[in-house]
Amino acid sequence: MEHVELFFKxxxxxxxxxxxFLGMCSYLAVSKKVSTAVxxxxxxIFVLAVTVPLNWLLDQYIxxxxxxxxxxxxYAEYDLSFLSFIMFIATIATMVQLVExxxxxxxxxxxxSLGIFLPLIAVNCAILGGSLFMQSREIATLGxxxxxxxxxxxxxxxAILAIAAIREKIRYSNVPPALRGLGITFxxxxxxxxxxxxxxxxxxxxxxxxxxxxxxxxxxxxxxDEVKKELQEANTELSRSEEDKKEIAENTxxxx
Amino acid sequence: MGLLSKKDAKLITDPFADNNPITIQVxxxxxxxxxxxxxxxxxxxxxxVLFVLGLGNVVISLMRNIIPSKIRIIVQLIVVATLVIIVxxxxxxxxxxxxxxxxxxxxxxxxxxxxxxxxxxxxxxNGPWRSFLDGVGNALGYAAILIIVGFFxxxxxxGTLLGFKVLGDPIEKTGVxxxxxxxxxxxxxxxxxxxxxxxxxxxQRSRNKALIEEx
Numbered sequence: 001m002e003h004v005e006l007f008f009k010x011x012x013x014x015x016x017x018x019x020x021f022l023g024m025c026s027y028l029a030v031s032k033k034v035s036t037a038v039x040x041x042x043x044x045i046f047v048l049a050v051t052v053p054l055n056w057l058l059d060q061y062i063x064x065x066x067x068x069x070x071x072x073x074x075y076a077e078y079d080l081s082f083l084s085f086i087m088f089i090a091t092i093a094t095m096v097q098l099v100e101x102x103x104x105x106x107x108x109x110x111x112x113s114l115g116i117f118l119p120l121i122a123v124n125c126a127i128l129g130g131s132l133f134m135q136s137r138e139i140a141t142l143g144x145x146x147x148x149x150x151x152x153x154x155x156x157x158x159a160i161l162a163i164a165a166i167r168e169k170i171r172y173s174n175v176p177p178a179l180r181g182l183g184i185t186f187x188x189x190x191x192x193x194x195x196x197x198x199x200x201x202x203x204x205x206x207x208x209x210x211x212x213x214x215x216x217x218x219x220x221x222x223x224x225d226e227v228k229k230e231l232q233e234a235n236t237e238l239s240r241s242e243e244d245k246k247e248i249a250e251n252t253x254x255x256x
Numbered sequence: 257m258g259l260l261s262k263k264d265a266k267l268i269t270d271p272f273a274d275n276n277p278i279t280i281q282v283x284x285x286x287x288x289x290x291x292x293x294x295x296x297x298x299x300x301x302x303x304x305v306l307f308v309l310g311l312g313n314v315v316i317s318l319m320r321n322i323i324p325s326k327i328r329i330i331v332q333l334i335v336v337a338t339l340v341i342i343v344x345x346x347x348x349x350x351x352x353x354x355x356x357x358x359x360x361x362x363x364x365x366x367x368x369x370x371x372x373x374x375x376x377x378x379x380x381x382n383g384p385w386r387s388f389l390d391g392v393g394n395a396l397g398y399a400a401i402l403i404i405v406g407f408f409x410x411x412x413x414x415g416t417l418l419g420f421k422v423l424g425d426p427i428e429k430t431g432v433x434x435x436x437x438x439x440x441x442x443x444x445x446x447x448x449x450x451x452x453x454x455x456x457x458x459x460q461r462s463r464n465k466a467l468i469e470e471x
Binding site for chain 1: 279282283284285286287289290329330333334337338340341344345359360363364366367368369372445446447448449450451453454457458461462465468
């Protein structure tokens with residue numbers, strides 16, 4: 001349940017583009033065509049899925065306060081977290097290079113579609129942002145870190161796919177000249193972000209909301225019974241009134 | 257400007273208008289949008305970027321002849337990361353509250369595309385003094401947009417500027433609130449940053465038709 005919650009949260013509620021504006025540069029620069037947007041989006045998912053767990057391990061076993069305790073008790077007081085920026089970015093840059101080499105070696109076709117985007121990704125804020133948010137939100141286990149990486153990657157992928165499709169279509173619309181290109185893309189993204197805010201209520205409250213629901217259910221059940229009783233009474237009244245009508249009708253006949 | 261030749265002065269003034277890093281070069285947008293709900297945060301962010309970009313450009317420009325071109329991105333990242341760590345530690349020491357507001361976005365200066373973009377486009381091919389001017393100019397152009405966006409979002413969203421209540425008190429109904437004005441809380445939410453930047457682009461391009469894109 002924890003996993004499912006984090007997964008949907010990182011895709012929709014904390015969407016990298018719409019909620020935190022990460023990776024906006026490449027989001028705006030590479031979204032002119034759907035096909036290139038899909039390539040970049042896939043590369044981002046892939047790299048996030050690799051780097052977030054890796055940086056989680058780094059954070060947990062080297063950088064955090066007291067993380068070096070596995071080296072011996074005398075290291076327990078070391079706090080290297082001020083080094084996290086440089087460690088994270090070095091990990092990301094080397095991983096991207098490594099992934100590029102591996103993909104080129106084993107899958108030339110994938111390299112042809114992803115390859116040109118990989119160097120771009122090292123400086124994509126979404127990748128570093130993923131690791132930094134992972135650190136500041138104190139994600140608890142390696143599995144959750146992997147989950148968070150993939151989830152945020154998918155969120156970014158969805159965003160760039162959507163804006164690329166919109167930009168392809170908007171070419172046929174009559175946009176005011178000064179807004180063409182960049183301006184309208186900003187405004188459309190703003191409107192999409194407003195739309196994505198509606199996902200905000202999806203997971204909020206958690207346990208509290210559930211308890212309230214149960215109480216409501218408990219309170220509504222007796223109400224149902226009351227309603228039924230009332231309905232029955234109303235029915236009986238109706239039948240009575242029908243009897244009355246019959247009497248009235250008989251009376252009127254007698255009078256005639 | 258006795259100190260600067262005309263060409264050098266252009267390096268500083270250009271990024272303000274016709275070659276603005278945010279609205280024309282489309283660089284460094286992430287941080288421009290995320291932290292502009294308050295004017296104070298945008299000013300601090302601008303100063304940080306000014307420091308990192310000005311100094312980073314000089315360092316890269318000094319090293320430009322000894323960096324092997326294959327690993328230059330990693331070298332650039334290390335230089336930026338070192339400068340950003342300095343900024344982060346200074347903020348934590350002297351403005352702890354503010355560094356909490358900025359949270360991860362101080363760290364994200366590392367991947368702010370303005371910095372990498374200026375390193376690639378300028379510092380790798382020019383001497384230290386000109387690179388420094390270019391860095392300062394671009395950082396100021398970035399700061400201009402940040403401060404405009406921060407100004408409008410804080411003024412319309414919470415009726416304050418730098419924390420001072422310039423429009424009167426919303427609870428006691430003084431100032432403009434007395435005639436029924438209400439704060440627009442929507443301006444504080446993230447989507448409005450995008451729309452404000454969109455409007456800035458609109459105004460800028462309407463004034464200078466040469467900047468209009470084909471599509």
